[in-house]
Amino acid sequence: MKEVSVIVGGKAGDGINNAGAIIAQIFNHLGYYIYIYTDYPSLIRGGHNYALIRAADIPVGTYNDHIDYLVALNQETLALHLPQCPDCTIVANADLVKSVQNGQTVSVNTILKEESAAPITANSVMIGAFAKSAGIPWEIVSEVFRLHMPKAEENSRVARRAYDQTKMTRPISAVPGPTHSLLSGNEAIGLGLVAGGLSSYIAYPMTPASTLLHFLAGNAERFGITVFHPENEIAVILMALGSAVAGARTAIGTSGGGFCLMTEGLSFAAMAEIPIVIVVSQRTGPSTGLPTYTGQSDLNFVLHAGQGEFPRFVVAPADPGEAYLWSAAAIGLSWKYQIPTFILLDKTLSEGTYSVDNNYLGNLPVSDPVLWDGDAPYKRYLDTPSGISPLAFPGGKDAIVKVNSYAHDEGGITTEEAKLVTQMTEKRRKKEAKLREELIQYPCINVRGSTGATTALLCWGSVRNACDEVAGRLGLRVIQPVVLSPFPEQQFSVACRGVKQLIAVEENATGQLASLVREYGTKVGATILKYDGRPFTPDELFVKVQGVMAP
Amino acid sequence: MTRNLITPVQNTWCPGCGNFAIQHTLKEILSGLENEGHSLDNVVLVSGIGCHAKIADYLNINSVYAIHGRTIPVATGIKLANPRLTVICCAGDGDAYAEGLDHLIFAAKRNIDITMIIHNNRVYGLTTGQYTPTSPLGFRGKSTPAGTTEYPFNPLELMLASGATYIARGYTRKMPQLAELIRQGIMHKGFAFIDVLQICASFFNMTEYYGQRVYDLTDHNAGDFAVACAKAREWDYNRDTPIPLGVFYEQSLPTFNDRNPLRDLSADERIHRIHDFFEASK
Numbered sequence: 064m065k066e067v068s069v070i071v072g073g074k075a076g077d078g079i080n081n082a083g084a085i086i087a088q089i090f091n092h093l094g095y096y097i098y099i100y101t102d103y104p105s106l107i108r109g110g111h112n113y114a115l116i117r118a119a120d121i122p123v124g125t126y127n128d129h130i131d132y133l134v135a136l137n138q139e140t141l142a143l144h145l146p147q148c149p150d151c152t153i154v155a156n157a158d159l160v161k162s163v164q165n166g167q168t169v170s171v172n173t174i175l176k177e178e179s180a181a182p183i184t185a186n187s188v189m190i191g192a193f194a195k196s197a198g199i200p201w202e203i204v205s206e207v208f209r210l211h212m213p214k215a216e217e218n219s220r221v222a223r224r225a226y227d228q229t230k231m232t233r234p235i236s237a238v239p240g241p242t243h244s245l246l247s248g249n250e251a252i253g254l255g256l257v258a259g260g261l262s263s264y265i266a267y268p269m270t271p272a273s274t275l276l277h278f279l280a281g282n283a284e285r286f287g288i289t290v291f292h293p294e295n296e297i298a299v300i301l302m303a304l305g306s307a308v309a310g311a312r313t314a315i316g317t318s319g320g321g322f323c324l325m326t327e328g329l330s331f332a333a334m335a336e337i338p339i340v341i342v343v344s345q346r347t348g349p350s351t352g353l354p355t356y357t358g359q360s361d362l363n364f365v366l367h368a369g370q371g372e373f374p375r376f377v378v379a380p381a382d383p384g385e386a387y388l389w390s391a392a393a394i395g396l397s398w399k400y401q402i403p404t405f406i407l408l409d410k411t412l413s414e415g416t417y418s419v420d421n422n423y424l425g426n427l428p429v430s431d432p433v434l435w436d437g438d439a440p441y442k443r444y445l446d447t448p449s450g451i452s453p454l455a456f457p458g459g460k461d462a463i464v465k466v467n468s469y470a471h472d473e474g475g476i477t478t479e480e481a482k483l484v485t486q487m488t489e490k491r492r493k494k495e496a497k498l499r500e501e502l503i504q505y506p507c508i509n510v511r512g513s514t515g516a517t518t519a520l521l522c523w524g525s526v527r528n529a530c531d532e533v534a535g536r537l538g539l540r541v542i543q544p545v546v547l548s549p550f551p552e553q554q555f556s557v558a559c560r561g562v563k564q565l566i567a568v569e570e571n572a573t574g575q576l577a578s579l580v581r582e583y584g585t586k587v588g589a590t591i592l593k594y595d596g597r598p599f600t601p602d603e604l605f606v607k608v609q610g611v612m613a614p
Numbered sequence: 615m616t617r618n619l620i621t622p623v624q625n626t627w628c629p630g631c632g633n634f635a636i637q638h639t640l641k642e643i644l645s646g647l648e649n650e651g652h653s654l655d656n657v658v659l660v661s662g663i664g665c666h667a668k669i670a671d672y673l674n675i676n677s678v679y680a681i682h683g684r685t686i687p688v689a690t691g692i693k694l695a696n697p698r699l700t701v702i703c704c705a706g707d708g709d710a711y712a713e714g715l716d717h718l719i720f721a722a723k724r725n726i727d728i729t730m731i732i733h734n735n736r737v738y739g740l741t742t743g744q745y746t747p748t749s750p751l752g753f754r755g756k757s758t759p760a761g762t763t764e765y766p767f768n769p770l771e772l773m774l775a776s777g778a779t780y781i782a783r784g785y786t787r788k789m790p791q792l793a794e795l796i797r798q799g800i801m802h803k804g805f806a807f808i809d810v811l812q813i814c815a816s817f818f819n820m821t822e823y824y825g826q827r828v829y830d831l832t833d834h835n836a837g838d839f840a841v842a843c844a845k846a847r848e849w850d851y852n853r854d855t856p857i858p859l860g861v862f863y864e865q866s867l868p869t870f871n872d873r874n875p876l877r878d879l880s881a882d883e884r885i886h887r888i889h890d891f892f893e894a895s896k
Contacts, residue, residue, distance in 0.1 A: 091896065210896075244895035254888050260881065263695065285887055287879025289694065294720045298687040301680070301717075305660075305691020308678055309699065313691070331681050421892040457658045457676035457692070458699055463617075465670070467679040468663070476623055477671050477679065 065120040067095070067235050068129060070144050070151075071189070072113035073136030075106055082134070082186040083114025087245055087416060088207045089190075089199060090118035094240035098528075099416035100126045100598070105270070105354040111139050120238045124382050124417055124528025128602040131233070134193050135160055136171075136185070152233040154193045156185075167196060167229055174224045184221045187212070191222030191229070198234030201226060244419045248412035248525075249275040251383030251419065252316075252342060253282070255390025262311035263289040265303045267296050270354045271410035272316040272344040296321040300328030304337045308466055310456035312394055316342035319361045320351065326368045329403055331468045333373030336401040336444065336452065336491070338432075340393050345409040347596040356596025357410035359524060360571040362579070365407050366548055372488075374495035376404040377548035381509075381527035383419045385545060386412065388427050392505070395430035400451060400494050407547070409570070411525040411598045428504055435462060443475040446486060450493030499549045507551035508558045509543040516540040517563040518612060521587065523547065523576050525598065530568055532601035533608050544576070552583050564588040564613045568604065588613070617654065619644055621674045627665060630819075632812025635786035636704070636733060637669055639793045643800065644675065657700045660689040662709035665740045665814075666733035669704050683713025686721045689728045690870075697727075697871040700800060707734040711747035711769060722776035725804045727869040731796060732769065732807070735814040736851070743817035750852045755817075770846035770862055773807045774839070780806035781842070781863040785828050786813070787821070791859060798861065804869050811857070824857065831860030839863065 067090070071082045080101050087097045095118035104110040115126045130148035135141050135155040141163070145151075153166030160168055169192040171185045187208070194204045204226065208219040246254075253275055256264065266276040280290040289311075293302055299315050306313040317325065322343050332339045345361045347353035365377055376396050380386040390406055397404040435441055435455035441462040445452040452473075455462035465475030470484045478484065509527070512520075512534030519540035520530040527543045534541045542558045542565070544551065559565065567577035567590040574590040581587060589611035593599055619641045627633045640659075648654050657675050661667035663682035670679040680688045685703040693701045710718050710732050721728065737755065738744040744757040748769065752761035773781045780802040784792035792810065799806030811828075813820050827849075835841050842863035849857045879887075 210894075242896045244892040246892075246895055250895075254891060257884055258888055265691075282891075284877065285891075286884060287877040289874065289877060291694065291874070293687065293690075294716050297684065298690075298717055298720070301684045301687035302691035302694065305678070305688035305693075306695040307691075308688070309658075309692045309695035311695035313695075327681060328684070331684075335678075419892070419895075421889070456696075458656050458696055460653075460655055462655065462676075463674060464676045465679070466677065467670070468681050469679060471679075475677075475679075476621065477668075 065238060066123070067118045067131050068127060069116045069132040069134060069193070070113050070130050071116070071134040072111065072140030072144060074139070075103060075110045075112045077112065077136050078183065078186050079112040079114050082190060083116055084245070084416065085190055085207060085211060086134070086193065087116045088211050089194060089203060090116065091242045091245055091418065092203045092207055093199065093235070094238040095119060096122045096243065096418040097245055097416065098123045098125060100411070101414055103355055111143060113140065113144070120240065122418060123532070124525070125532070125598060125601060127600050132193065132197065134189050136189060152196065154189065154196050154229070156189060167192065167232065169225045169229060174221050178221050178224060180217055180221045184218050187218035187222040188225045191225035194222070195226040195229040196232050198231040244421055245416050246383045246419050247274065247414055247416045248383050248386050248408055249344070249414065250278050251386040252390045252406060253278045255387040256314050256340065256394060257286045257288065258387070259391035259394030260312045261288055261314055261394060263291065263303070263306050263313040264316070265291050265293065265299050265306070265313065266316045267292060267299050267321060269318045269321045271346055271413040272318050272342060274414060275316045275342060296324035297328065300325040300339070303339055304328060304332055304335070307337050307339055308457070308464070312398065314340035314342060314394065316344070318344050318346050319348050319364065322361070322364070322368065330369035330371055330373070332403045333369060333371065333375070333491070334468050335466045337466065338397040338401050339403050340397050340406065341403060342406045342408070344413040345407070347594070353596040355410065357570060357598055358594065358596060359409055359526065359569050360575070360594070362407065362523070362547065362575040365405050373491055374400070374402050374498060375548055376400070376402060376498065376546070377407055378405065378546050379407045379524040380412070380545065381525055381543060382412070383417050384424050388424060389545065392427040392430070396498070398432040399430040400498050401454070402494060402498070407524065409525055415525070430501070435459070437461070442473045444471060444473045444487065444490070446473055446490045449497045450490045451497065495549055502546060502549070502551060503553070505546065507544065507546035508554040509541070509545055510558045511541040511543065513538045513540055515561065517561055519559070519562045519565050520608065521565050521567045521576065521580065522569065526568055526570055529599040529601050529604050533604045536605060537608060547579070550579065550583060555580065555583065555585070559585060566591060566608060566611055568599065570594065570598065617674060619674050621672055623671045625672060626668065628815045630815035631665070632735060632786035632814070633666055633669065633733060635789055635792065636731065636810060636812065637672055639789055639796060640669070640673065640702070642793060643797050646797070656698060657702065658692055660685045660692070660701065660703045662705045662714070664706035664709055664738070666704055666706045666709070683709050684717065685709065686714060686717035686730070690721065690726050693726055693728055693871060694874070697876065701728040702800065703728055703730045705730065705732055707732055707736060707746045707748050708738045711767070719772070719776045722773050722778035722805050722807065724870045725777065725779055725867055727804055727871055729796070729799045729806045730808065732809045733812055734809050735812045735818060736820070737814050737818040739814045739817055748851045766851040768846065768850050769809050771843065774843055774846055774863060778807045778863070779804035779865045779867050780861070782807070782861045783809045783811065783859050785811045785824060785859055787824070788828065788859065791830065795861065802864070804867060827855070827857045828859050829856055831858045831862070834860065836861045836864045
């Protein structure tokens with residue numbers, strides 16, 4: 064495996080994310096697969112921000128401990144990162160960094176002054192210097208600027224100045240391979256929802272789900288959707304339910320704290336059988352926790368939130384490809400079964416950027432809602448063998464649609480009658496049975512790595528990417544439940560066939576997936592848990608897995 | 615074909631309850647709309663939770679029997695998704711002024727074209743008698759046996775401050791006027807707010823009190839915000855002053871839907887644009 068890792072760091076407000084994205088595109092155009100991790104504190108200006116770009120000749124979905132290049136916009140970047148990579152090659156801003164031992168500096172201010180360029184182009188100076196230091200042909204830098212940089216000419220001009228005055232020190236060669244789409248997890252979810260027929264996206268800002276709101280709001284016209292940010296998360300889910308009652312495919316997004324406020328609406332959706340897609344992107348909890356860092360501690364919450372018992376569909380993609388496909392599927396399943404469906408992810412996936420090949424994403428089955436045939440009187444909650452009642456919407460001819468949060472009869476009229484309550488509870492239960500049956504056609508459990516190995520890493524969501532690399536090095540199997548509710552018991556037991564030791568790897572303190580599979584009678588031999596807000600690196604996980612592997 | 619607007623569901627409101635008057639008024643308004651050629655297929659009623667909310671079971675029209683305090687966001691979502699629908703919200707004072715006050719303010723602020731009817735009996739009835747945000751100071755309820763220790767707020771003033779474009783107050787024992795206030799509210803383009811004083815026959819019977827104090831607004835300029843504010847303050851829901859009824863304020867402004875027109879794109883075009891997005895990310 065050939066790989067290169069670059070850190071670009073500066074203070075918040077320097078546009079580090081953009082600098083990272085451009086460096087990533089340069090590697091993309093050199094034929095590499097990309098992963099970008101952005102690390103930033105919860106503030107707007109002044110704190111330390113960095114983007115870590117990892118490029119490799121095979122797909123990667125996580126960063127590692129080793130760093131090759133450090134692009135420092137300020138002294139703090141060196142102070143913070145140099146101890147972590149003493150042998151890395153440095154390209155630094157001479158105006159803020161006194162001297163460097165292993166690398167070069169370039170004066171950003173001098174170039175900007177001479178070129179009469181805007182301060183915002185400072186990043187481009189550093190990118191130009193980095194590109195030359197790494198021996199990257201100017202044509203590639205120029206092409207990436209043209210494709211991905213606003214005001215490409217001005218940025219390209221200052222970058223070229225830095226490129227020309229820097230020496231090549233540690234060349235990075237191209238690898239054979241096509242360029243890929245570079246997408247964040249949140250972008251992939253947005254695109255998947257649109258592909259699934261999304262009409263409206265409603266959300267209140269909350270990291271790390273906010274960039275999904277921004278992406279869809281910024282592209283609402285392009286994709287023909289309505290995007291709205293109301294007064295709070297309670298309004299978010301209730302508006303979405305109203306929108307769905309009127310027939311619009313609607314999704315909402317938040318993180319754990321916002322989802323807390325949505326739980327009364329969730330339970331309403333379940334009782335009233337209103338379709339809704341809920342994106343929950345986890346950060347480190349409890350409470351406000353670490354707003355801009357990752358975690359996997361809300362699995363139990365999402366699986367159990369809301370008063371009463373009801374079916375829900377929960378899917379946890381590991382990468383943007385899965386996020387795209389399953390987001391589209393989640394809308395279809397939500398509307399077919401008239402249930403809440405969840406896309407559960409975390410900061411790592413939401414805000415990480417990955418190489419995606421949209422030509423090889425594959426397909427998932429398409430589910431369509433069952434619609435009313437127009438034969439009045441309409442019964443919103445008609446009991447059928449599948450438990451699925453045909454849908455009609457207010458405004459439809461002769462359809463008197465009565466939606467109800469109380470226990471109700473088939474017509475949607477409130478009831479407290481014991482027999483009816485039992486029947487309608489069982490009606491909703493039937494939908495879950497039918498959903499389980501349908502999910503057999505879906506790849507609910509991924510088995511990766513050495514599929515015949517007797518030691519397996521059990522993981523979910525973004526952690527799978529680190530597990531993949533460790534499994535590759537140690538010859539292990541990786542078992543990743545993608546669907547977590549209804550739990551695909553049968554596919555899981557097939558995936559575990561022949562496994563002697565199952566090691567759960569999770570970014571929480573209690574091993575929530577491990578507990579879930581234990582409920583289904585699977586023995587988990589060891590758990591490797593991390594709960595400091597930072598994702599597992601393959602190097603770190605490698606050591607920990609070796610430590611627990613049975614001899 | 616005209617439909618029977620009352621469902622066969624057994625009515626469980628207390629005898630003498632003000633809700634009957636609101637139900638009857640709405641039924642008459644809906645019949646009128648139907649006779650004028652409006653299809654009732656396009657009308658949706660959203661109710662909260664409380665005595666008032668049973669109206670969703672009793673009226674034979676599209677309805678969402680929602681959850682406590684959340685009529686407005688549900689109604690907003692419906693109107694956002696299908697602007698052709700006429701959306702009427704029935705909420706109690708506990709519903710709209712306590713549990714869901716934030717939504718009320720925001721509905722007025724964004725001028726969403728829905729009609730908000732507040733069944734304001736100034737007490738929680740279904741939970742058997744506790745004070746609400748419009749109960750008078752000293753109200754003795756089951757949660758405040760020694761009397762409340764806070765003043766009520768004035769919902770009309772609140773709505774004026776929040777940007778509602780139609781603000782009215784009616785009384786269930788003055789049904790012809792009430793019908794006119796609600797009908798005008800439905801016809802109003804924008805957020806129409808009607809605070810309906812009603813008595814609670816079991817827990818707060820104010821028939822005599824209101825009977826002695828209510829009067830109709832005449833020679834009132836509803837287009838003048840300052841005049842509307844002064845009139846809205848004449849009775850503060852606490853002092854024993856005369857209680858004006860009628861339209862306090864009315865203004866024509868673009869609605870939320872006017873400012874947020876629906877977008878429509880074919881499924882094929884969407885997939886095409888998604889593909890373009892993937893390509894542009896290379």
